[in-house]
Amino acid sequence: MAKFWRILGCVVAAVVAFAGVLALRSGDSGPDVKGFRHSAAQPEFCKEAQPLDLSRSAELSPHRRAHVIEDLRELAPADIAGDFDRLVSWYEHPSEEERDRSRRASVRVGEFIERSCDGINLGGIRT
Template structure:
Protein backbone atom coordinates (compact mmCIF):
# COMPACT_ATOMS: atom_id res chain seq x y z
CA UNK A 1 0.00 0.00 0.00
CA UNK A 2 1.48 3.33 -0.95
CA UNK A 3 1.55 6.32 1.35
CA UNK A 4 -1.36 8.13 -0.34
CA UNK A 5 -3.64 5.07 -0.11
CA UNK A 6 -2.72 4.61 3.54
CA UNK A 7 -3.56 8.23 4.25
CA UNK A 8 -6.96 7.89 2.56
CA UNK A 9 -7.76 4.74 4.54
CA UNK A 10 -6.72 6.48 7.76
CA UNK A 11 -8.85 9.55 7.06
CA UNK A 12 -11.84 7.37 6.13
CA UNK A 13 -11.48 5.42 9.39
CA UNK A 14 -11.34 8.61 11.48
CA UNK A 15 -14.42 10.03 9.72
CA UNK A 16 -16.31 6.76 10.28
CA UNK A 17 -15.42 6.63 13.98
CA UNK A 18 -16.40 10.27 14.51
CA UNK A 19 -19.69 9.77 12.64
CA UNK A 20 -20.66 6.68 14.62
CA UNK A 21 -19.56 8.34 17.85
CA UNK A 22 -21.69 11.40 17.10
CA UNK A 23 -24.78 9.30 16.35
CA UNK A 24 -24.20 7.29 19.50
CA UNK A 25 -23.89 10.51 21.50
CA UNK A 26 -27.21 11.80 20.12
CA UNK A 27 -29.05 8.64 21.14
CA UNK A 28 -27.27 8.43 24.48
CA UNK A 29 -28.44 11.95 25.29
CA UNK A 30 -31.98 11.39 24.04
CA UNK A 31 -32.37 7.99 25.70
CA UNK A 32 -31.61 9.18 29.21
CA UNK A 33 -34.92 8.76 31.00
CA UNK A 34 -34.91 9.94 34.60
CA UNK A 35 -35.57 6.35 35.69
CA UNK A 36 -37.32 3.13 34.65
CA UNK A 37 -40.65 4.49 35.91
CA UNK A 38 -40.39 7.51 33.60
CA UNK A 39 -39.70 5.24 30.64
CA UNK A 40 -42.66 2.98 31.51
CA UNK A 41 -44.89 6.05 31.90
CA UNK A 42 -43.65 7.39 28.56
CA UNK A 43 -44.42 4.09 26.83
CA UNK A 44 -47.85 3.83 28.44
CA UNK A 45 -48.69 7.35 27.29
CA UNK A 46 -47.44 6.62 23.74
CA UNK A 47 -49.03 3.17 23.43
CA UNK A 48 -52.24 4.36 21.69
CA UNK A 49 -50.03 5.43 18.75
CA UNK A 50 -49.25 1.77 18.00
CA UNK A 51 -50.04 0.76 14.43
CA UNK A 52 -52.67 -1.72 15.65
CA UNK A 53 -54.89 1.09 16.95
CA UNK A 54 -53.26 4.39 15.94
CA UNK A 55 -54.90 4.51 12.51
CA UNK A 56 -58.28 5.03 14.20
CA UNK A 57 -57.16 8.17 16.03
CA UNK A 58 -58.10 11.67 14.98
CA UNK A 59 -55.43 14.37 14.73
CA UNK A 60 -56.82 15.92 17.90
CA UNK A 61 -56.49 12.61 19.77
CA UNK A 62 -52.93 12.12 18.48
CA UNK A 63 -52.03 15.61 19.64
CA UNK A 64 -53.18 14.84 23.20
CA UNK A 65 -51.33 11.52 23.23
CA UNK A 66 -48.14 13.25 22.10
CA UNK A 67 -48.60 15.92 24.79
CA UNK A 68 -48.94 13.20 27.43
CA UNK A 69 -45.89 11.28 26.14
CA UNK A 70 -43.84 14.48 25.95
CA UNK A 71 -44.34 15.01 29.68
CA UNK A 72 -42.30 11.83 30.36
CA UNK A 73 -39.80 12.22 27.48
CA UNK A 74 -36.15 12.99 28.20
CA UNK A 75 -34.97 16.53 27.53
CA UNK A 76 -32.99 15.39 24.50
CA UNK A 77 -36.12 14.71 22.44
CA UNK A 78 -38.55 17.29 23.77
CA UNK A 79 -37.62 19.74 21.01
CA UNK A 80 -38.87 17.26 18.40
CA UNK A 81 -42.09 16.79 20.34
CA UNK A 82 -42.50 20.57 20.56
CA UNK A 83 -41.98 21.01 16.81
CA UNK A 84 -44.52 18.31 16.04
CA UNK A 85 -47.08 19.59 18.54
CA UNK A 86 -46.68 23.11 17.18
CA UNK A 87 -47.44 21.74 13.71
CA UNK A 88 -50.65 20.15 15.02
CA UNK A 89 -51.74 23.49 16.47
CA UNK A 90 -50.61 25.76 13.62
CA UNK A 91 -50.48 24.21 10.15
CA UNK A 92 -48.03 26.46 8.30
CA UNK A 93 -46.83 25.19 4.91
CA UNK A 94 -43.37 26.63 5.49
CA UNK A 95 -43.00 24.44 8.59
CA UNK A 96 -44.06 21.20 6.90
CA UNK A 97 -40.55 19.83 6.33
CA UNK A 98 -39.52 20.50 9.95
CA UNK A 99 -42.72 18.85 11.16
CA UNK A 100 -42.09 15.81 8.96
CA UNK A 101 -38.55 15.43 10.30
CA UNK A 102 -39.77 15.85 13.89
CA UNK A 103 -42.52 13.30 13.29
CA UNK A 104 -39.99 10.74 12.10
CA UNK A 105 -37.64 11.52 15.02
CA UNK A 106 -40.47 11.17 17.55
CA UNK A 107 -41.70 7.94 15.97
CA UNK A 108 -38.21 6.48 15.88
CA UNK A 109 -37.61 7.49 19.49
CA UNK A 110 -40.88 5.88 20.60
CA UNK A 111 -40.02 2.65 18.81
CA UNK A 112 -36.48 2.55 20.23
CA UNK A 113 -37.72 3.28 23.75
CA UNK A 114 -40.85 1.12 23.80
CA UNK A 115 -40.32 -2.40 22.50
CA UNK A 116 -44.05 -3.16 22.22
CA UNK A 117 -44.93 -0.13 20.07
CA UNK A 118 -44.80 -0.18 16.28
CA UNK A 119 -45.54 3.26 14.84
CA UNK A 120 -45.59 2.12 11.20
CA UNK A 121 -43.41 3.58 8.48
CA UNK A 122 -40.49 3.72 10.93
CA UNK A 123 -37.68 1.16 10.84
CA UNK A 124 -36.11 1.80 14.22
CA UNK A 125 -35.99 -1.78 15.48
CA UNK A 126 -33.18 -4.10 14.51
Protein backbone atom coordinates (compact mmCIF):
# COMPACT_ATOMS: atom_id res chain seq x y z
CA MET A 1 0.00 0.00 0.00
CA ALA A 2 2.85 2.41 0.78
CA LYS A 3 4.30 1.77 -2.67
CA PHE A 4 0.96 2.81 -4.21
CA TRP A 5 1.05 6.15 -2.36
CA ARG A 6 4.65 6.80 -3.40
CA ILE A 7 3.77 6.12 -7.04
CA LEU A 8 0.65 8.28 -6.80
CA GLY A 9 2.74 11.07 -5.24
CA CYS A 10 5.25 10.86 -8.09
CA VAL A 11 2.49 11.00 -10.67
CA VAL A 12 0.88 14.01 -8.99
CA ALA A 13 4.27 15.76 -8.77
CA ALA A 14 4.92 15.08 -12.46
CA VAL A 15 1.51 16.47 -13.45
CA VAL A 16 2.04 19.59 -11.35
CA ALA A 17 5.51 20.11 -12.83
CA PHE A 18 4.18 19.64 -16.37
CA ALA A 19 1.37 22.13 -15.72
CA GLY A 20 3.90 24.62 -14.38
CA VAL A 21 6.06 24.30 -17.48
CA LEU A 22 3.01 24.78 -19.70
CA ALA A 23 2.01 27.88 -17.74
CA LEU A 24 5.49 29.36 -18.09
CA ARG A 25 5.65 28.56 -21.80
CA SER A 26 2.15 29.73 -22.71
CA GLY A 27 1.70 33.12 -24.31
CA ASP A 28 -0.95 34.06 -21.76
CA SER A 29 1.38 34.18 -18.78
CA GLY A 30 4.62 36.00 -18.26
CA PRO A 31 6.00 39.18 -19.70
CA ASP A 32 5.33 40.43 -23.23
CA VAL A 33 8.76 39.72 -24.70
CA LYS A 34 7.69 40.45 -28.27
CA GLY A 35 6.36 43.88 -27.26
CA PHE A 36 9.47 44.62 -25.20
CA ARG A 37 11.79 43.70 -28.09
CA HIS A 38 10.23 46.61 -30.02
CA SER A 39 10.29 49.08 -27.13
CA ALA A 40 12.60 52.05 -26.66
CA ALA A 41 14.04 50.49 -23.46
CA GLN A 42 15.16 47.22 -25.09
CA PRO A 43 18.52 48.35 -26.56
CA GLU A 44 19.70 49.83 -23.25
CA PHE A 45 18.35 46.82 -21.33
CA CYS A 46 20.34 44.44 -23.52
CA LYS A 47 23.47 46.56 -23.24
CA GLU A 48 23.15 46.48 -19.44
CA ALA A 49 22.61 42.69 -19.53
CA GLN A 50 25.85 41.96 -21.43
CA PRO A 51 27.95 41.32 -18.27
CA LEU A 52 25.61 38.43 -17.41
CA ASP A 53 26.44 36.57 -20.63
CA LEU A 54 28.03 33.19 -19.96
CA SER A 55 31.19 34.17 -21.83
CA ARG A 56 31.73 37.13 -19.48
CA SER A 57 30.11 36.04 -16.23
CA ALA A 58 33.31 34.59 -14.73
CA GLU A 59 34.55 38.17 -14.38
CA LEU A 60 31.39 39.16 -12.49
CA SER A 61 31.44 39.22 -8.69
CA PRO A 62 28.20 38.42 -6.84
CA HIS A 63 28.07 42.06 -5.68
CA ARG A 64 28.37 43.37 -9.24
CA ARG A 65 25.83 40.80 -10.47
CA ALA A 66 23.31 42.13 -7.95
CA HIS A 67 23.89 45.67 -9.25
CA VAL A 68 23.40 44.55 -12.85
CA ILE A 69 20.08 42.92 -11.89
CA GLU A 70 19.03 46.12 -10.07
CA ASP A 71 19.86 48.21 -13.15
CA LEU A 72 17.97 45.81 -15.41
CA ARG A 73 14.96 45.95 -13.10
CA GLU A 74 14.68 49.69 -13.74
CA LEU A 75 14.52 49.07 -17.50
CA ALA A 76 12.32 45.95 -17.45
CA PRO A 77 8.58 46.08 -18.13
CA ALA A 78 6.19 46.07 -15.19
CA ASP A 79 4.98 42.51 -15.82
CA ILE A 80 8.41 41.03 -14.94
CA ALA A 81 9.48 43.62 -12.35
CA GLY A 82 8.28 41.48 -9.43
CA ASP A 83 10.65 38.69 -10.42
CA PHE A 84 13.54 41.15 -10.66
CA ASP A 85 12.59 42.50 -7.21
CA ARG A 86 12.55 38.98 -5.72
CA LEU A 87 15.97 38.27 -7.21
CA VAL A 88 17.45 41.54 -5.93
CA SER A 89 15.98 40.82 -2.50
CA TRP A 90 17.57 37.35 -2.56
CA TYR A 91 20.98 38.83 -3.35
CA GLU A 92 20.61 41.29 -0.46
CA HIS A 93 19.17 38.85 2.09
CA PRO A 94 19.40 35.18 1.07
CA SER A 95 17.16 32.95 3.17
CA GLU A 96 16.36 29.27 3.06
CA GLU A 97 12.59 29.82 3.09
CA GLU A 98 12.79 32.03 -0.03
CA ARG A 99 15.24 29.81 -1.94
CA ASP A 100 12.69 28.06 -4.19
CA ARG A 101 10.73 31.22 -5.01
CA SER A 102 13.96 33.06 -5.75
CA ARG A 103 15.16 30.22 -7.98
CA ARG A 104 11.91 30.34 -9.97
CA ALA A 105 12.23 34.13 -10.28
CA SER A 106 15.82 33.68 -11.45
CA VAL A 107 14.69 31.32 -14.23
CA ARG A 108 11.91 33.69 -15.34
CA VAL A 109 14.32 36.64 -15.35
CA GLY A 110 16.91 34.60 -17.25
CA GLU A 111 14.36 33.51 -19.84
CA PHE A 112 13.17 37.08 -20.25
CA ILE A 113 16.72 38.34 -20.77
CA GLU A 114 17.58 35.63 -23.29
CA ARG A 115 14.33 36.09 -25.23
CA SER A 116 14.67 39.86 -25.22
CA CYS A 117 18.34 40.12 -26.13
CA ASP A 118 19.78 38.32 -29.14
CA GLY A 119 23.23 36.93 -28.48
CA ILE A 120 22.99 36.74 -24.68
CA ASN A 121 23.36 33.23 -23.25
CA LEU A 122 23.06 32.98 -19.48
CA GLY A 123 23.90 29.28 -19.31
CA GLY A 124 21.32 26.73 -18.23
CA ILE A 125 18.47 28.99 -19.33
CA ARG A 126 18.49 28.76 -23.15
CA THR A 127 14.89 29.04 -24.32
